[in-house]
Amino acid sequence: MKHYESLAGGSGRSVYYRARRLRAAEVFSSELAVARLDGRPVQIENLSMSGIALIDGDANADWSERAGDSVPVEITLGGETAFSSPGLICRVEEAARGQLVGIRFVDDFLDMAALIRRHEQLLLKFDLDRPADVELEAVPGAYRTLCADVIHLLRRQKALLARFRVRANGHAPIPPEDMEDAYRACEAGLLRDWKTLWQRGEDIVGAFAHDSVQVRAIKRFTEQVLTPEFMDGPIWQRSFEKPLGYPGDFKIMRMVYAWAREGKDPYGQLLHRLGLEVAECIATRMVLVQQSIAETIRRRAKAGEVARIASLGCGPAKEVQNILQASRLDGAAAFTLIDQEEEALAHAYEEAMPNLARLGGQASVNCLHLSFRQLLSGRAVAEALGPQDMIYAVGLVDYFRERQAQRLIAGLYGHVEPGGLLMIGNMADSALSNYWPMEFIADWNVIYRSREEMQRLAADCAGAEVTVRPDRTGRVWMLQLRRPDAA
Ligand SMILES: C[S@@+](CC[C@H](N)C(=O)[O-])C[C@H]1O[C@@H](n2cnc3c(N)ncnc32)[C@H](O)[C@@H]1O
Numbered sequence: 001m002k003h004y005e006s007l008a009g010g011s012g013r014s015v016y017y018r019a020r021r022l023r024a025a026e027v028f029s030s031e032l033a034v035a036r037l038d039g040r041p042v043q044i045e046n047l048s049m050s051g052i053a054l055i056d057g058d059a060n061a062d063w064s065e066r067a068g069d070s071v072p073v074e075i076t077l078g079g080e081t082a083f084s085s086p087g088l089i090c091r092v093e094e095a096a097r098g099q100l101v102g103i104r105f106v107d108d109f110l111d112m113a114a115l116i117r118r119h120e121q122l123l124l125k126f127d128l129d130r131p132a133d134v135e136l137e138a139v140p141g142a143y144r145t146l147c148a149d150v151i152h153l154l155r156r157q158k159a160l161l162a163r164f165r166v167r168a169n170g171h172a173p174i175p176p177e178d179m180e181d182a183y184r185a186c187e188a189g190l191l192r193d194w195k196t197l198w199q200r201g202e203d204i205v206g207a208f209a210h211d212s213v214q215v216r217a218i219k220r221f222t223e224q225v226l227t228p229e230f231m232d233g234p235i236w237q238r239s240f241e242k243p244l245g246y247p248g249d250f251k252i253m254r255m256v257y258a259w260a261r262e263g264k265d266p267y268g269q270l271l272h273r274l275g276l277e278v279a280e281c282i283a284t285r286m287v288l289v290q291q292s293i294a295e296t297i298r299r300r301a302k303a304g305e306v307a308r309i310a311s312l313g314c315g316p317a318k319e320v321q322n323i324l325q326a327s328r329l330d331g332a333a334a335f336t337l338i339d340q341e342e343e344a345l346a347h348a349y350e351e352a353m354p355n356l357a358r359l360g361g362q363a364s365v366n367c368l369h370l371s372f373r374q375l376l377s378g379r380a381v382a383e384a385l386g387p388q389d390m391i392y393a394v395g396l397v398d399y400f401r402e403r404q405a406q407r408l409i410a411g412l413y414g415h416v417e418p419g420g421l422l423m424i425g426n427m428a429d430s431a432l433s434n435y436w437p438m439e440f441i442a443d444w445n446v447i448y449r450s451r452e453e454m455q456r457l458a459a460d461c462a463g464a465e466v467t468v469r470p471d472r473t474g475r476v477w478m479l480q481l482r483r484p485d486a487a
Pocket of ligand 1: 247250313314318341344371393394
């Protein structure tokens with residue numbers, strides 16, 4: 001129990017109370033809600049009593065010069081005006097789906113409870129008035145068949161396992177090794193057939209990827225029909241529910257790296273295994289980073305120097321843990337791990353500690369609880385990072401549109417020493433990409449890039465030696481920028 005005198009308030013910016021902010025999906029589970037900013041259609045990102053964050057997905061939209069302007073904000077529900085007030089633009093940022101505009105209401109407030117209630121009333125009426133097959137019309141027949149085939153495959157494996165458990169149980173309990181053999185056989189069959197269905201999913205949704213109305217309809221259908229079936233698999237459930245409020249948190253990364261049998265029963269474990277199959281490229285890209293870290297340490301050791309290595313959006317920093325676990329290091333290394341998630345940093349630090357102690361000062365780990373924005377905008381922070389022999393960000397740029405990714409990469413490249421390396425990982429738009437399972441089943445949105453688009457991310461890094469290579473699965477690109485040695 002804590003004593004009154006030791007209870008602390010906030011610190012820094014957190015001393016200022018901010019009204020509770022809800023993500024749009026928590027408030028509006030449908031597309032009945034439509035927002036307009038200065039008359040332009042925009043998407044709602046999140047909202048609170050005192051403000052709203054809106055995304056303008058029009059590639060030509062540019063709100064960056066409008067900070068401080070008062071603009072009309074309108075929310076309609078099924079065509080009925082539910083809120084209308086001027087608001088002050090207080091921030092403009094690049095986000096994966098467009099430009100994010102933060103608005104503060106000055107003379108009015110959003111009555112969230114009333115808004116939610118009205119939305120639910122209208123939604124019920126809307127859903128009841130509309131025959132179910134109207135929704136289905138927008139979903140291609142081939143896709144509906146695919147979903148039936150996926151469910152058939154999953155339930156077939158489930159039934160096979162259940163039948164084995166019952167039938168093989170003659171007069172004595174089934175020996176664990178028999179159950180294990182049966183599980184493994186089901187797993188192998190499932191993985192084989194899943195690959196075919198995954199490819200079919202990619203082929204069907206790939207054809208509609210640029211039609212946002214069609215994508216929304218297919219997503220809605222998938223979330224009603226397929227997603228619930230996958231929720232027994234822990235990696236699918238966490239990916240879909242996003243308990244920390246954003247996709248791809250460090251606990252999901254840990255699931256991939258652990259590659260363990262997780263799930264409350266054999267069926268859940270099979271589903272988890274399918275999720276790992278999809279997420280395999282997270283592990284393979286990590287190995288590429290680990291190899292480059294080892295190479296950087298050896299390179300600097302030859303010059304008798306400590307290798308300075310920084311990871312932005314480090315998550316659990318598994319590649320660093322793997323390097324530190326080796327019985328000996330080929331040189332000395334100082335790691336800087338940066339993430340906006342304090343829990344991720346705590347995990348990474350605590351994992352590293354025993355090995356740092358064993359290595360007796362040959363390696364160090366410094367954690368910075370920062371967003372990339374703070375890192376690139378604050379001079380003091382930039383100085384704290386200092387020049388680096390290797391910087392990498394994997395699983396971060398995938399969330400940024402091209403312009404913002406280019407700025408981030410140029411900012412990071414500015415911290416790379418001559419001879420040093422900047423490594424950027426991004427999901428690839430390959431023939432069998434993660435697009436269908438991640439975007440449609442798990443509602444995990446990232447930007448899938450072509451090799452040419454990866455190359456373009458280095459546009460603002462004059463003089464860099466740029467290479468783009470795929471990971472072993474072909475589902476991730478690694479963009480590498482080497483700063484030439486000083487002449
Ligand atoms: C998909 S995970 C990748 C983690 C790690 N690089 C890996 O591959 O295992 C993305 C990480 O980026 C972090 N992140 C997201 N937005 C960030 C931001 N604005 N600034 C810093 N880190 C961020 C998340 O907290 C998360 O740990």
